[in-house]
Structure formats: structure tokens, C-alpha cells
Amino acid sequence: MKMVMKIAKSLSATLLSIMFAACMVGPKYHRPAVQTPVAYRDFSENPQLQAQAASFADLPWWQVFQDPKLQELIRTTLKQNYDLQLATERINAARAQLTVTRSSLFPQVSGNANFNGGKENLEQSKYNFLTLTADAAFQLDFFGKLRRATEAARAELLATEDARRVVVLTLVSDVASDYFTLLQLDLQLAITHETVKTQTDSVKLTQLRLDHGVATKLDVLQAQQVLDTANAQIPDLERQIAQQEDAMSILLGNYPQDIARGIPLVQQILPPEVPAGVPSAIIERRPDIREAEQNLIAANANIGVAKAQFFPQISLTGAGGGSFGRSSAFSSLMTTQLGIWSYGAQVSQPIFKGGALKGNLHLAVSEHQQTLIAYRQAIQQAFGDVSDALVGYEKLHQVRARQQETVADLQETVRISTLRYKGGTTTYLEVLDGQRSLYGAELTLAAARGDEFRSLVQLYKTLGGGWQQ
Helix, strand or coil: HHHHHHHHHHHHHHHHHHHHHHHCCCCCCCEEEEECCCHHHHHCCCCCHCCCCHHHHCCCCHHHHHCCCCCCHHHHHHHHHHHHHHHHHHHHHHHHHHHHHHHHHHCCCEEEEEEEEEEEECCEEEEEEEEEEEEEEEECCCCCHHHHHHHHHHHHHHHHHHHHHHHHHHHHHHHHHHHHHHHHHHHHHHHHHHHHHHHHHHHHHHHHHHHHHCCHHHHHHHHHHHHHHHHHHHHHHHHHHHHHHHHHHHHCCCCCCCCCCCCHHHHCCCCCCCCCCCCCHHHHCCHHHHHHHHHHHHHHHHHHHHHHHCCEEEEEEEEEEEEEECCCHHHHEEEEEEEEEEEEEEEECCCCCCCCCHHHHHHHHHHHHHHHHHHHHHHHHHHHHHHHHHHHHHHHHHHHHHHHHHHHHHHHHHHHHHHHCCCCCCHHHHHHHHHHHHHHHHHHHHHHHHHHHHHHHHHHHHHCCCCCC
């Protein structure tokens, strides 16, 4: 047994040095040259802003989303969400697969034990023997088949780690976006309740004025119409809120339940500046692009594995052991020890495989081309996402600002109309028209606020936010 172990160790030391000095067939990986824009589309006319190397994506998510309740929801999601748990287990599986693949680079040693005993009738002798043997096998990786396979497995492991980062970024963004949607619905519901309260008083006042002959039946009907419109909105908004809470609960890894709120939407703070950073840095920041590149590295290594199949496969083997025991056939029942050892080499050269080896190589090359296309497509799509997000954030900010001005103008219109009505210079219909327009504008403003915050979340996501975490 000791002899076999010595043989295995000497083979390992000698042959590993020979193996790693040998060549590896197949192309070496080099990152493909991809032409990227020198400036983001929206910032091409603003060189000062474009030149900033710092990016909004450099900030961790807890510095971007400063609502304590939202931070708590994100942490719960990252702890309990099933998609993230699956992504983590895929990393564990890929790490185990790398260990399995890498093990082929080392000698494979196995041991065997056999015990037998008995009595021979002719000799009337008794015997008991224990046989211990060990076998060692080592495949010489002269052409890099095993090393290329290990390289591919390592890249696949890194790809699963980047895939997990994609899941994390997606979850952070989805929770934040859904949270701002929930705050938007809360605001719209509060506006509707306030409108119902105001219009209820208005209907009562108009009815009282009708009884005194200073208002018309049409005034009452118009006031009632505004009240009914607002009342009809309440159950629909409550439905949307409940369904939004259910969706968020599942995202958090919980059963449907109420979702705690923190800072109201109108008090949420937008960052004063949202720098996009240098365009070329997108390749490093976006985890989906890094995942696509690791898949490309793995596919490149698999070409080497396929090419190595054309060359001889050389294996070395060794075995040794001995039998230990006693037999009455020997004088004085003396112990016997029988030692055995052997070694050998095996060479296997493919001669005719019916085109299987060429087909396997062509398959590996095609899969490499597919991953290369997917890599370039991921980069192109990333710049499209960033451009859309930049345009969206800029324009939705303008929409919200202008809608806020519209609401302010309508509030002033309602105030003046009410004064004119009380002064007897206009009818109550003018007041009702103003109130109806103001109610619709306030709901639109609430939606615009929600859109603005969701566009901020989308921009953070497309830039690869939190990539350093």
C-alpha cells in the first residue's frame, strides 16, 4: 500500500509539471472589441455633465432609497425571495460542478480490501487471509482537454454569480417601483376622499340654496355628479391598493398581507443630480453583460475541449498491494505476506467516429458564435435601456413640474370662482366646473409623481446600480 501511494505521489509531481508545460489546443480568450458610444444620447450636447466619471449607479441602494420602510422591505426581499434563493443554489451547484470537473486533473486513487478464510479438506488446513490493494490512474492532459473543461466550468460559476446579481438588482428595483406605485395610489385615494368630503358639503349647500330660491336644480345635479364621480373612484382605488400589496407580499416572500408605508409620496426626496457616468463603464457595471461575457468565456473554452478530442488520450495506471494472513499449512502457523505491484500506460487515438468529432467541434464553434452575438446584443440593449431611462426621467420630471403648475392654476381658478359666486357675479356651475377640473388634475399630478419616482428607479437599474456591492 505504501508503495502504491509513493508511486501515485511521484506520478502526480512529475506528470503535473509535464502536463502544464504541454500545449492547450483551442483559442485563447480575448474580450471582443465592441464599439460603444462616446456619449449618451441625451447628454451629447452637455459635455460637462457627460465628462463626469462618477455615476448614479455607484451608490448602494440604501443611499438611493432613503425611506426607512422601503429599506426594510428591500432587506426582507433579499432575505426571503424565492427567486434569489434559487439563484444562490445555482451558484452552489456550479461551484460543485467546478470541483467535479477539476478533479480530473489529479490522479484517481481507489483502495480495495478482501478477507477470506476456510478449511481445505485434503490438507485439513485452516487459513485466514486479508488482501489489500490500491489502484491509481492518471490521465495526461497534453492537449488541454481537462484544463479547458475546468476553464469552462469556472466561467460558468462566475456566470451564475453574475446571474444572482441580476436577480438582486431586479428585486431591489421591483420593490422600489412597486412601493412608489403604492404611495401613488395612497395619494390618489386621499385626494378622492378629500374631494368626496368637499363635494358632500357642496351638495348640501347647493340644496339649501335651492330651497331658498338662490340656486337652480341644475346646480344641485352638477354638484351631485362631481360627488358621484369621486365616490365611484374609491372602490377601484382600494382594489388596486389591495392587489398591489398582494403582489409586493409575494415579492417579499410572504403570503398576501398589508404593506407598511413610510414617507408619503409628496414628501419623498429626489436626488439633486443624477449623473450617468462614462458610457464605456456600462460593460463593467451591468451584471447581465458580465454574465454574458462569462458565458462567452465558457463557450470559448469548450472549443478547446472539442478540438482536444481529435488527439490521443494518454492514461497512466498503477496498482499495488498485498495479502496478509495465517495458514496451518505453514509450519508453526507462521504469518505470510505477499506483495504485488504493477504499472502501465494506455493510449487511445480516435480513428473513425462517423463525423461525431467534427460535428462536436462545429457545435462548439456555433455555440461560441451564439454567445458572442448574445454578448454584443446585451451591450447594445444596455445602451438602449439607459437612453430610454435618461429620456424617461428627464421628460417625466418635466411632466410632473408642468402638471404641478396646472394644479396650482386650477386651485387659483376655483378660489376666484368661489369669490365671484359669493359676490353674485357668476353661477355656481363655474365653481363646479373648476372643482371637477381640479380633481382630475390632482389625480394626474399624483400619477406623474409616481411616474417620476419609478423612472428614477428604472434609471438606477439600467445603469447597473449597486454593482460594487
